[in-house]
Amino acid sequence: MPIYKELVFQLSADEFSNGAGPAAARVVKHLADGKFYCEVEIVVRGISTPDHAHDSPEAARTAIIQYWDACERLLQEPGVATFQRSLNC
Numbered sequence: 001m002p003i004y005k006e007l008v009f010q011l012s013a014d015e016f017s018n019g020a021g022p023a024a025a026r027v028v029k030h031l032a033d034g035k036f037y038c039e040v041e042i043v044v045r046g047i048s049t050p051d052h053a054h055d056s057p058e059a060a061r062t063a064i065i066q067y068w069d070a071c072e073r074l075l076q077e078p079g080v081a082t083f084q085r086s087l088n089c
Helices: 057-075
Strands: 005-013 023-030 036-040
Touching (some): 005 057, 023 057, 036 057
Antiparallel strands (some): 023 036
16 A cells, blocks of 8 residues: 655755765655654664654654764764665655
8 A cells, every 4th residue: 555645845964074965855744644754865874764753844854953963973983984875765
């Protein structure tokens, strides 16, 4: 059965350390449960993506920004790979 989603908003970020970026993400509302989910287009190995349900679009937006902040901290460490494309988008 298909999962129906509504795009709530899209975010982007650039100029990450280690030459990574730009990054894009979006918040979608699943029509079946009314919850808000984050979809990130890039991942950094070792950082969990914000893939759980949120009660508001603002909470989902905050989760994306916190995720990108965690990625940036890891990208600043020596020997860490850059972003990789996510398979869930």
